Amino acid sequence: MRTLRNSIWLFLVLALSATTITLESCGSKKKRVPSTKIGKIKPEKVEISGDLKDYIEIVDSEYDITTEPWGDKEDYNAYVSIKIKAKKAIPANKLENKIPKITITMLDEKGNAITTISEFHLATYGVDPKIVAILKDGKGEESIKFQVITGGYNPEKEADKVKKFNATSKLEDKPEETKTESTSSSANTDSESRSGTTDCGTFAKEYGEFVDEYLIVYKKYMKDPSNTAVLSDYTSLLEKLNKMNEQKDAQKDCMNDASYNSEILKHTQRFTKGLTEK
Numbered sequence: 001m002r003t004l005r006n007s008i009w010l011f012l013v014l015a016l017s018a019t020t021i022t023l024e025s026c027g028s029k030k031k032r033v034p035s036t037k038i039g040k041i042k043p044e045k046v047e048i049s050g051d052l053k054d055y056i057e058i059v060d061s062e063y064d065i066t067t068e069p070w071g072d073k074e075d076y077n078a079y080v081s082i083k084i085k086a087k088k089a090i091p092a093n094k095l096e097n098k099i100p101k102i103t104i105t106m107l108d109e110k111g112n113a114i115t116t117i118s119e120f121h122l123a124t125y126g127v128d129p130k131i132v133a134i135l136k137d138g139k140g141e142e143s144i145k146f147q148v149i150t151g152g153y154n155p156e157k158e159a160d161k162v163k164k165f166n167a168t169s170k171l172e173d174k175p176e177e178t179k180t181e182s183t184s185s186s187a188n189t190d191s192e193s194r195s196g197t198t199d200c201g202t203f204a205k206e207y208g209e210f211v212d213e214y215l216i217v218y219k220k221y222m223k224d225p226s227n228t229a230v231l232s233d234y235t236s237l238l239e240k241l242n243k244m245n246e247q248k249d250a251q252k253d254c255m256n257d258a259s260y261n262s263e264i265l266k267h268t269q270r271f272t273k274g275l276t277e278k
Contacts, residue, residue, distance in 0.1 A: 032069035035076065037159035039065035044111055044164040048084075052100060052169035055090045055135055059083035065162065067155045071277065077216070078153040080104070080120060081145045082167075084131070089138025098171040100131050104146050106153075107164040114161055118152030121209065150212055150270065200254035203247065204263035210244050211267045213237065215274040 043058040061083060067076040082104070104120035105113050122128050123145040130142040214237050220227070221234040254260040 034069060035067050035155040035159070037155040038067075039106075039153075039155060039159040039162045041065065041080070041106065041162055041165045044107055044166050048102065048167040048169050050169035051171040052090070052102070052135070055087055055138070056084050056131070056169070057087055058167055059085050059141055063165075065153065065155070065159070067153070070150050071273065074154060074156075075151040076154060077147065077150055077212075078120075078155070079123065079145060079147045081143045083141050084134065084144050085141035086134040086137060086139050090135045092136075094171065095132070095135065097174050099127050099174055100135060101170045101172050102131070102144070102146075103168050103170075105166045105168065106158075106162045107166060108161055109163045111164060114158065116154075117158055117162065118148050120146040120148045120153075123147045123213075147212070149208055150215075200251065200257045200260040203251055203254070204260050204267070207244060207248065207264060208267045210240065211271045211274075214241060215271070218275065 040062055042062050043060060046058045046060050047053060048057055059082075063080050063082050065078055065080045067078045069075075070077050084102075102122060106117040106120070108114055122131075128144065130144060134140050134142055217230065217233050217237055220230045224230060248264065251260075
């Protein structure tokens with residue numbers, strides 16, 4: 001196990017060494033106390049708008065937004081588990097080469113979007129097997145976990161403001177590398193030379209979401225490296241880390257985009273800081 005952990009650290013150092021960043025010194029940090037403020041939200045409507053509106057809906061109930069401190073400043077990780085139930089089965093061809101995604105927008109008492117709170121996305125990031133199951137079965141309900149990008153929700157400032165939420169759905173295309181066997185060889189060579197079909201802003205967002213996912217699993221692994229389930233998740237993320245860095249290096253058209261560079265640098269700094277924090 002020690003050899004594996006040493007190998008993981010070596011892999012991380014090599015993966016991050018290609019990115020030029022200035023690291024903040026890791027001095028002594030005061031352990032933060034978890035917030036006692038819990039946001040309580042209800043769906044403004046049970047309908048889920050978007051591609052999946054005919055197939056699933058929200059269970060009308062009250063849900064708690066839970067948080068945990070992150071880092072030594074004011075950032076938090078925030079989560080909410082929401083029950084979703086099936087209305088009818090989705091046709092199989094609609095799910096082919098697609099990833100069902102749901103996002104949650106937080107609202108105030110009057111139903112206005114709270115702009116200081118980022119969208120909550122599926123905690124699984126990729127395919128959520130529970131959502132796929134109820135879509136295919138057309139029956140039953142599942143509790144689906146959502147989370148927000150680190151720093152996207154502050155319970156001390158926003159728990160008293162948030163009262164409602166809306167849900168939006170989308171069937172996203174699977175990444176190109178997972179469809180190469182089923183697609184024809186007539187794909188445009190120029191688009192293949194770029195990183196899939198994502199533009200600069202989309203990739204920067206996906207990279208930030210991956211950093212969140214990685215650090216959560218990484219912390220679990222470091223606390224209990226003998227947990228085989230966590231080890232399996234962590235090993236998969238190491239492979240994904242390599243692919244994400246390859247994609248990042250391939251985004252050549254984005255190198256002159258100041259906004260893109262700023263976002264990637266922010267996520268990379270946060271990633272490295274997260275690896276060094278206890």
